[in-house]
Amino acid sequence: MIKHFLTLEWKSFVRSASFKTDLAFKIFMALIFLSFAVMFIFMGIGAFYGIKKAGLEPLQTVNKFMIYYLFADMMMRYFFQKIPTLTIRPLLVLPIKKNTIVHFSLGKTILNYFNTTHAFFFIPFSIILLINGYSVLGVITWHLGILTVILFINFLNILINNKDLIFGIVATIVIGLIASQYYKLFDITIYTQPFFQGLYEHVWMVLVPIFALLIIYYFTFNFFKKDLTLDERLHIKKNLAKSNDLTWLNQFGTLGTFLKNDIKLLMRNKRAKTTLYMSFFFLFYGLIFFTQDIYKNSVMQAFAAVFVTGGFLINFGQFVPSWDSSYYQLMMTQSISYKEYLNSKWWLMVIGTAISMLLASFYIYFGWDIYITILAVGIYNIGFNSFLVLFTGAYTRTAIDLESAKGAFGDKKAFNVKTLLFSLPQMIIPILLFGIGLLADNFYIGIALIACFGILGLLFKSRIFLLIEKIFQKEKYNAIVAYKQKN
Amino acid sequence: MIQVNNLTKKYNATTVLNIQELEIPKGQSFGLVGNNGAGKTTFFSLLLDLIEPTSGGIINHNIEVNTSENWKNFTGAFLDESFLIGYLTAEEYFYFIGELRGQNKADVDALLKKYEEFFNNEILNTKKYLRDLSKGNMKKVGIIATLIGNPEVVILDEPFANLDPTTVNRLKKIVKELAENPDVTVLISSHDLIHTVEVCNRIVALNKGEVVKDINTSEETLKELEAFFAV
Numbered sequence: 244m245i246k247h248f249l250t251l252e253w254k255s256f257v258r259s260a261s262f263k264t265d266l267a268f269k270i271f272m273a274l275i276f277l278s279f280a281v282m283f284i285f286m287g288i289g290a291f292y293g294i295k296k297a298g299l300e301p302l303q304t305v306n307k308f309m310i311y312y313l314f315a316d317m318m319m320r321y322f323f324q325k326i327p328t329l330t331i332r333p334l335l336v337l338p339i340k341k342n343t344i345v346h347f348s349l350g351k352t353i354l355n356y357f358n359t360t361h362a363f364f365f366i367p368f369s370i371i372l373l374i375n376g377y378s379v380l381g382v383i384t385w386h387l388g389i390l391t392v393i394l395f396i397n398f399l400n401i402l403i404n405n406k407d408l409i410f411g412i413v414a415t416i417v418i419g420l421i422a423s424q425y426y427k428l429f430d431i432t433i434y435t436q437p438f439f440q441g442l443y444e445h446v447w448m449v450l451v452p453i454f455a456l457l458i459i460y461y462f463t464f465n466f467f468k469k470d471l472t473l474d475e476r477l478h479i480k481k482n483l484a485k486s487n488d489l490t491w492l493n494q495f496g497t498l499g500t501f502l503k504n505d506i507k508l509l510m511r512n513k514r515a516k517t518t519l520y521m522s523f524f525f526l527f528y529g530l531i532f533f534t535q536d537i538y539k540n541s542v543m544q545a546f547a548a549v550f551v552t553g554g555f556l557i558n559f560g561q562f563v564p565s566w567d568s569s570y571y572q573l574m575m576t577q578s579i580s581y582k583e584y585l586n587s588k589w590w591l592m593v594i595g596t597a598i599s600m601l602l603a604s605f606y607i608y609f610g611w612d613i614y615i616t617i618l619a620v621g622i623y624n625i626g627f628n629s630f631l632v633l634f635t636g637a638y639t640r641t642a643i644d645l646e647s648a649k650g651a652f653g654d655k656k657a658f659n660v661k662t663l664l665f666s667l668p669q670m671i672i673p674i675l676l677f678g679i680g681l682l683a684d685n686f687y688i689g690i691a692l693i694a695c696f697g698i699l700g701l702l703f704k705s706r707i708f709l710l711i712e713k714i715f716q717k718e719k720y721n722a723i724v725a726y727k728q729k730n
Numbered sequence: 731m732i733q734v735n736n737l738t739k740k741y742n743a744t745t746v747l748n749i750q751e752l753e754i755p756k757g758q759s760f761g762l763v764g765n766n767g768a769g770k771t772t773f774f775s776l777l778l779d780l781i782e783p784t785s786g787g788i789i790n791h792n793i794e795v796n797t798s799e800n801w802k803n804f805t806g807a808f809l810d811e812s813f814l815i816g817y818l819t820a821e822e823y824f825y826f827i828g829e830l831r832g833q834n835k836a837d838v839d840a841l842l843k844k845y846e847e848f849f850n851n852e853i854l855n856t857k858k859y860l861r862d863l864s865k866g867n868m869k870k871v872g873i874i875a876t877l878i879g880n881p882e883v884v885i886l887d888e889p890f891a892n893l894d895p896t897t898v899n900r901l902k903k904i905v906k907e908l909a910e911n912p913d914v915t916v917l918i919s920s921h922d923l924i925h926t927v928e929v930c931n932r933i934v935a936l937n938k939g940e941v942v943k944d945i946n947t948s949e950e951t952l953k954e955l956e957a958f959f960a961v
Contacts, residue, residue, distance in 0.1 A: 484819045484857045500829040504815070511817040511859065573813040576778050577830045578802035645817065646861070720782045727812070 244339065248347050280363050287367030291375070302372060302385075306439035307432045309389070313396060314417045316357070320400040321410050322517060324357050345468045349460070352397055361393055377443075384449040388442035391452040398456070398463045497580065501587030508566060509559075509591075512645035515566070518558045522595065525554025526602055529617070533609040540686065544613065545677035545693065548620035549628070549670050551603050555595030556624055557669070560632030561639060561662070563588045564715065568642045568726035575719065581712040582705075585633065589704075592629050596621055612686060619694040620673050626697030627672070630707045634665040637714040640725035672696065731756050732777070732883070732915065736786035739772055739939075747772045747939040749786075754917070754932075756791075756882075759909035761930030761947075762919040763955065768936040770919040771809065774887050777917075778807050790883060803831075806876035807885035813872050816861030820853045820871050823860060824878065831879030838878060845874050848900045865892040873901065877908075884908060886918045890925045898925065905929040923959065927952045935959075 294301040334344055352358075369386045373379060403409045423429040441448040489506060492499035509515045532538040532547040550557075559566075563585075567574055574584075600621040607614045638661040673693050680689020700707075715722075734752035738745060747769040754760050762770050775781045777788050779795045787794055790801040807813070815823055821842075828838035842854065852867050860871060869892055876884055889905075890898050906929055908914050920926045926933060927947055935943035935958060943958060945951055 484859045484862075488822075497829070500826065504818075504826060507817055507822070570812055570815045572778075572780055572809065573815070575780060576802060576805070576807050576813075577827070578799065579830055720780075723780050 244343055245347075252351065283360070283363030284367045287364045288371055290364075290368060291371045302377065302443060303436070303440060305368070306443075307436045309439045310432060310435040311421070313392060314420075316361075316393065317396050317400065318414070318417075320357050320396065321403075322520065324352075324355065324397075324400055341468055345464055349398070349401070349463060349467065352401065353394060355397070358393055358397055361390075365389060380446055381443040384446050385439075385443040388449045388452050389439070391449075391456045395452060395456050395459055398459045401463050402459070402466060497583040498586050498590070501584055502590065505566075505587055505591055508645070514643060514645045518555070521558050522554035522599070525550050525558075526599055527551075528554075529603070529606060529613075533606060533613050540612070540681070542674045542678050542681065544616050545620055545673040545689070546670055548617045549624065549673055551606070551617055552596050552599045552621035553624040553628055553669075554599060556592045556629060556632055559595065560588070560592050560629060561635045561666075562641070562643060563633055563636035564722070565636065565639055565641050565643045565726070566645075568722075569645060571723060571726045575723065581715050582708055585708050585711060589629055589633070592632070593625050596624050596629075615690055616677070619690045619697075622694045622697035623673055623700075624697070626700035628669045630700060630704075630711075631665045631669050633711050634714070635662045637711050637718065638662050638665075640718075640722060642726045642728060731791065732917075733789040734786070735789070737776065737783055737788060738785045739769075739776060739781065740784045745939055747776070749773070749939075749941055752934070752941065752944075754915060756915055757909075757912040758932055759905065759916040759930045760918070761926040761933040762917065762936060763921070763923060763926055763933060764919075764936035765921075765959070767938070769939040770936060771887055772939070773936070774807070774809060774885055774917070774919065777885065778805070778809075780809075801883075804882040805885065806878070806881035806883070807887075808869075808872035808876045808889070809885075809887040811865075811868055811872070813875075814860045814868055817859055819857070819859060820863075821855075823871060824875060827875050827878050833879050841878060842874070845877075845904070848874065848897065848904060850897065866894060866897065869893060870897065873904075882913055882915065884914060884916045886916075888920060889918055890920055890922050902929050923952060923955045927955065 290305065291301045294304045365386060369382050372382045403413075420429070420431050424431065438448075442452075487507075489503045492503050492506075495502065509519060528550040529547040532543050538544060538547075564571070564574075600618060603617050603621075604614065606617055673696075676692040676696065677689040679692060680686055683689075732754040734749050736751075737747065737749045739747040746767075762773065764770050772781070776783055777790065777795060779799075779801075783796065787796055789795070790805065793801045795801050815826065818826065824838050824842060825835060828835070833841075842849075846854075849870060853863075853870055860868060863871070869889070873886060873889055876886065886905075889901060893901060902925065905916060905918065908916050909929065909931065916930075918926065918930065931947050933943070933945055933947060933951060933955065934941055935955065943955070945954065
């Protein structure tokens with residue numbers, strides 16, 4: 244039986260749409276994957292010596308921050324790890340025991356890359372520990388213990404999948420913990436560090452996570468098995484439709500018609516909602532740079548500002564018109580004007596960017612210079628990047644499955660030379676302009692240049708729209724074919 | 731009037747459609763029958779400029795469909811579910827199409843009222859997004875949406891498939907009514923010979939992309955077609 248399952252899995256892997264791209268692209272992807280793997284390995288190795296150099300005990304330090312590492316892992320999973328339930332639908336009517344099906348689909352999640360990528364860090368780190376004379380048994384139990392905890396999170400995620408309330412509570416607690424740690428109110432690592440350290444020091448402690456894993460597996464198994472019918476677990480959840488006419492948008496004519504649709508698109512589809520969440524996280528991207536003095540008044544300030552204000556712009560805009568891929572044929576048989584269509588998406592991006600600029604006002608805490616940079620880059624995003632992003636979108640041929648959050652990380656097919664050509668300047672131009680200001684030894688020159696670029700772009704809006712329309716028209720048939728190919 | 735001239739569509743070396751000449755006069759109800767792969771959907775897709783012809787072209791009311799977009803103003807079509815916007819409710823979808831076709835809410839409401847019976851209380855006010863409707867109900871929404879804005883050309887691909895027997899009969903009534911209007915050209919495709927013969931006054935049978943029968947419907951049409959498709 245297992246053999247059949249494995250061949251099925253292998254076929255679904257080899258025959259997946261992402262493998263059908265051309266060879267050059269496969270090589271490219273393999274290189275990216277390799278570079279990531281190497282990066283992780285070096286992180287594993289580097290972490291040890293880096294921490295040691297800083298005068299700290301490596302294992303203890305890693306254990307100290309382990310809890311946050313695991314929290315981060317949990318968050319990522321919640322948003323992006325898809326629970327593979329639908330693939331087992333065809334198995335239900337075949338003569339296979341339900342237990343086997345459940346074991347299989349749960350077992351399958353273990354091989355998910357959310358679990359496997361950790362190996363690239365932990366395996367080299369453990370090897371380095373061994374080389375440096377740490378106790379062999381201790382390292383093995385520590386490694387095993389962490390692995391079990393990761394698998395524990397894996398199953399926990401399945402249990403709480405799609406329960407926004409539980410996730411909200413957990414997320415609030417985690418953010419609270421980080422904040423209280425930062426302000427030295429309460430340090431959770433004091434309590435968690437001994438546990439992770441204990442996995443190394445006391446061999447028997449490894450039984451704790453293993454036991455926890457067994458328990459949660461038991462629960463997940465029952466939870467799954469209980470609802471293994473088409474009207475429960477495997478049933479595609481149907482939400483009661485909330486009708487909202489958004490009639491106030493009618494005053495904008497055809498633009499309003501499209502805006503109404505786009506707002507519904509964003510509010511009612513999982514994939515589109517993920518974009519909104521991601522845009523929110525982008526808002527905090529600047530914290531990486533603005534909290535550190537070495538980036539103060541460096542070009543990275545402009546770089547960070549692009550993402551702080553442009554999170555929505557980039558995440559949404561790069562998939563125009565792919566957002567409408569599932570009903571693209573309809574759009575192509577209606578007499579719509581591309582201009583109004585583009586205009587609606589553009590206004591959404593402008594509104595998104597403007598909101599980001601407002602929300603980013605908390606950066607004033609790090610100094611007015613930083614917030615002024617953010618505002619200037621925001622204007623640049625609205626007036627210049629918005630168009631570059633639309634160009635990227637016009638050459639992107641990815642059918643978007645609105646109902647699944649998958650692919651929100653960016654899609655392989657969305658990557659080609661043309662999209663790259665339009666993506667790089669989005670970051671490079673503000674960096675260069677900011678750099679000019681630095682060279683002239685006047686911060687405000689750079690800022691003014693960035694803002695000017697944005698305003699200049701606005702003046703050419705209708706001309707640029709015409710160019711994008713031409714691409715849309717030229718690519719029409721290709722787009723229809725590409726959008727028909729669902730995964 | 732719809733004119734087809736030397737129309738071919740090839741995928742690599744395979745010819746999937748090859749129609750030398752075909753004229754569909756205004757007001758005709760035109761039925762396209764054929765087995766799977768006969769080229770029915772390909773023909774409709776070409777007519778809607780969703781795919782590019784390898785050679786030749788189609789002229790829809792004096793407009794060459796792959797060079798101008800003006801045919802969109804008087805053509806309504808429903809090929810499959812990819813013509814529906816899954817995250818809208820039926821009402822929202824109808825109003826959206828209405829707005830694109832220059833119809834206000836009252837116009838659309840009037841049309842929906844007319845087809846209330848066809849919906850059978852399963853479409854309007856159900857608080858369901860289109861993606862959550864059954865295949866048959868999706869089809870009902872798609873078919874009625876093509877009629878918004880009084881199009882002169884109505885194109886329906888396999889409209890009878892997935893519908894329950896009562897709805898099929900109601901749909902036949904709707905198509906016949908449309909066909910009675912001398913300004914409206916109706917094009918439908920179907921696997922079902924009986925339904926097609928009943929509602930169309932002309933039937934063209936396609937086989938492997940070529941026109942193999944072109945008959946004006948009469949008493950004998952059904953027999954003739956059944957003989958042709960007999961095994």
